[in-house]
Amino acid sequence: MTEIRSEFIEQAKQLTRNAEVLPSGNDGGIGELAAKLQYAHDTQKPLRIKLGMDPTRPDLHLGHTVVMRKLKEFQKLGHKIVLIVGGATAMIGDPSGKSETRPALTKEQVDKNANTYLEQMAKVLDVTDAEITNNADWLHKLSFMELLQLAGKVTVAQMMTRDDFAKRYAEGKPIAIHEFFYPLMQAYDSVAIDSDIELGGTDQRFNTLLGRDIQTAYGKKYPQLVMMLPLLEGTDGVVKMSKTYPEHCISLTDSAKDMFGKLMSIPDNIITRYFSLLTDVGKYELETMDKQIETKAINPRDLKMKLAHLITEEYHGKEGADKAQEDFINVVSNKGIPDDIEDIKIDAEINILDLLVKLNFVQSKGEAKRLIQGGGVKLDGEKILDMSLSIPSGLNKVLQAGKRKFAKLV
């Protein structure tokens, strides 16, 4: 066995920040990763780093950037990013017709969504240098016999070790046979693009490790390593960030103001986690922050301000971040009311719930009710409690919904 030079051990250690390498061996996978890095260097063959993209969900949020930032690290070291648009899977949808979350997309929709995805991704890494592929290109070409050969590589018991399958089977909920093919297809992608490392969220553990097994079954001597990145919590610090909870989700397309405001709303206990997963702030600085928070040597609000500025700057430039920060401070110093509130003309008397929906302050009347019940809706600073309240024309008061939404009703 070749000796691994310390340079690559160091590089591997850097790369595993925030990440879990699988298989982890006795050293957390550092040795195997370092060996791949050294081999790539010595043979002048960049590593092929795989990431699968789901074109059915093209709206990216900060949670997605955790993996993308790791890709960027590899890219900076000269390795090749291979992005796989899951076109084959997206075009199948759910043939059993039972899942509404798996609508079948047309080829055009897939292409359109993939472009949206890449545009957003370009905010984090150099997409032009990446290899963009679509797994329909090889999966749709598999013949009947090739597909069955693929299926022959895995057993039912193996599939059933995947958490969600095991859970559904135990609960007597149906699992259609074709669902076994989604992990198989993702695994076969690793064969098709000959990946050396696959990145994924911790929910991808089974699928990515299967990729390793399938590569081996198809004769690859040194199959891919897996790097699992953590799932980012939403701004409530509890549930993982997801479009399902829009109020705790920061989209890459959010305005500078929204992004900054949402970041300022995170609980203190996840400040350094956000720094670690979403910025380049170094290990020493992170430890210092942890100590400062613990000993109350610093107001957490100041750290959040720094975090919010750093991240907002990444997506909206320095000017955008400066302006967002300024606005935020104004809101706070003006007792929560900013100075640049838009005038909204009320033409005819309107119910408060309808108005909140009309202004896009909430998504539904249900949400409006809940917000009022929680005391989150105010008129000139006074809480509204009556849901049947009618707003007349020419009221000339400031309506506030939640912490950051304002309108002057005229």
Add this chain to the structure above:
Amino acid sequence: MTEIRSEFIEQAKQLTRNAEVLPSGNDGGIGELAAKLQYAHDTQKPLRIKLGMDPTRPDLHLGHTVVMRKLKEFQKLGHKIVLIVGGATAMIGDPSGKSETRPALTKEQVDKNANTYLEQMAKVLDVTDAEITNNADWLHKLSFMELLQLAGKVTVAQMMTRDDFAKRYAEGKPIAIHEFFYPLMQAYDSVAIDSDIELGGTDQRFNTLLGRDIQTAYGKKYPQLVMMLPLLEGTDGVVKMSKTYPEHCISLTDSAKDMFGKLMSIPDNIITRYFSLLTDVGKYELETMDKQIETKAINPRDLKMKLAHLITEEYHGKEGADKAQEDFINVVSNKGIPDDIEDIKIDAEINILDLLVKLNFVQSKGEAKRLIQGGGVKLDGEKILDMSLSIPSGLNKVLQAGKRKFAKLV
């Protein structure tokens, strides 16, 4: 609902002799079967009766003829037999490489075996009037998406209701994912050939009923009925007839003498079962025989003689059956030694085990040993017990192995 005329109720009752119809409903499926028969008659559209053939096992035995005789009944009523050579499955074999019983066959081997199969089948029914198909013709053309759509029609839990899957899963034995496709393929065959009735042994219950479900999933309003035929016991009356136990298996290619002899060896308790499953003897006659055996009004040997003659005649003609019967009687009247024994010249002293193998009386020395241990090897009627016995040249005695193998050693 159309009223079913009694003519077709009667026909359905005739056809269900020995068979179980699924779904059985409250009337054993008679009503549904009669409805199909009547509809076929009234619309002048013969029913399409499906039988799958496994080209990996082309050697047919009497057990196979139980289903084939049922096909013949439908054929006589003017319906269409559709035989499906399982080419697609045979050409896949076992991609996991774990099953030796599923070797992958080439297209040429499949065709050759299918021909052998059909030649033997022709001894029972009119193969020239049947539609011969090969499921490779449609299965190999399924695209990736069509195949996944097919897989989407069935759940893992459904598959696991198949006895052998359930058993293996419970025992922790591997089931490769592709194995789920064998029943799915067989089921899809029913869609492809648009079958009205599928025949099969009782071990085909799951697969054939799945065909019904899959036809429905693909939009067929009146999916196929299933007719399950019993598995025939071997001549020991215990284990199902199979090539695995050649001594209890009667091949369609057996000589008249062997066929007759083996049939004479069956135990009394399965005589009427053999009559019922393997001959046209009517219901009344069967009941009479049952009574005769029960009241000892007849020597069962005489009934067996009739059975053996009937069946042997079917495969070897009247002359062949007569000759076989005559030989059999001679053997018995000569205290078990027939008169037309071949002379075998012993050139040099030879061990008894080696001699038995050389004469093809047994397949191996192991079988020879077991036969001697069981007292089944005799010299001029005296049991041989010494396995190291040497047979010299010019012994001039009759060697007997088992009940029906003889040679005069000279």
